[in-house]
Amino acid sequence: MSFFCYRIAYLFFWLLAFGLLPFSKKLRLGILGRRGLLLRLKTAKATWVSKGLSSSPYWFHFASSGELEQAIPIAEEIKIKDPSASILFTFFSPSGQRGVVLEKLRRQKAHKALPWDAADYVPLDLPWQVRAALNILTPKALILINREIWPELIFQSHQKQIPIYLFSAFFPLTKSKMLKVWRPYLKLLKQIGTVGDSSTQLLLGTEASLNVISVGDTRIERVLQRKELQSSTPAWGTFLTKRSLFVAASLWDEDFEALKPVIEKIAKDFPEWRMCLVPHEPTEALILKIKAYGKEKAILFRRFSHFLETPDDSSPLIMDRVGLLAELYRFSQLTFVGGSFKSKVHNVLEPAAYHNAIITGPFIQNSFEATEMNQLKQGLQSVKSSEEALQVLLNPLSNASFLKSQGIEAYQYLLKRRGAAKKYCELIS
Helix, strand or coil: CCHHHHHHHHHHHHHHHHHCHHHCHHHHHHHHHCCCHHHHHHHHHHHHHHCCCCCCCEEEEECCHHHHHHHHHHHHHHHHHCCCCCEEEEECCHHHHHHHHHHHHHHHHHCCCCCCCEEEECCCCCHHHHHHHHHHHCCCEEEEECCCCCHHHHHHHHHCCCCEEEEEECCCHHHHHHHHHHHHHHCCCCEEEECCHHHHHHHHHHCCCCCEEECCCHHHHHHHHHHHHCCCCCHHHHHHCCCEEEEEEEECHHHHHHHHHHHHHHHHHCCCEEEEEEECCCCHHHHHHHHHHHHHCCCCCEEHHHHHHCCCCCCCEECCCCCCHHHHHCCCCEEEECCCCCCCCCCCHHHHHCCCEEEECCCCCCCHHHHHHHHHCCCEEECCCHHHHHHHHHHHHHCHHHHHHHHHHHHHHHHCCCCHHHHHHHHCC
């Protein structure tokens, strides 16, 4: 697609999107969240200058809360290297804003400084919006995270001779066609750092002249850091230590359907184990569906909110709160990571950080770490069906030494791959 065609198509998309605002809460939040953005950027710049920080920020841009996790360790390394540096975080989606708010709360509880000086929505990738933002900010560098290829932002930044980087980049084979579309803009990047060799080779296969190297995934450092940031054990945690705990995390309907035989088997034949099912979105519909299934099979699930009011030592649980999954992993030993029977596996690194043995469904190609851990047989195993899930889970459920060794393997996978943030920081010039 030519740059001119992109500009026309992008403008048409947003004109159409405005007509859909009454029907999409996420779209409304994204549009309304950008009102007054340029004024906020001016105010932010004045604020960090008044604090003696650089007037030209390192501008990090990421899509949402997942990519925020990859940006934070690099920003922290920049602050260590240059305490006078100013850092701006921008995100595309409302989930990015939620991630920023949650991280602020975590830092406040742990009495830790924020690694950014301002955080806000990214301007829409329209010529006049991008031009205005760049004129206000005059960034020292633009650091894009993962796959945030925005042609207008890249083109105008390159015109202004702002060095552009793409870090913690991961491109599965399914993105090979898009790489051909993005090739003209990738060629404008000063440096690309990928999470692993498969992405590096895919990029070089698209355009041999790209300045790309394999560095690693900063998300690994982030999950280890978040583990360290956790405060004292919550009061309810002691009630989860009486038995071994199996967590079925980030479940979609497809994951729940696939896990039904496993849930029934644990409830009937493994009294030493406790279960906690964690929907990806704790909608009332899915919670009621799980409870109805439990009633049919004589499995008396409790909502986690009820458990918090009157904790007990044994009831199987349904998580109906958000933001507690990382806390939950502190007490679990075995985790199924959801999304993997739908289309895309969710975060496998957090359970690995807590020495959990990990099982997933078949769809893990979107995650470099899940794919690599499965190939290396290092603490994670992918299954293709309900029947295989039941068969594979019987071993860790009944074999304590095997379960422990798998958890250690998963944790060691992370430890061997930490340190990427410092390497990325060294690439910035």
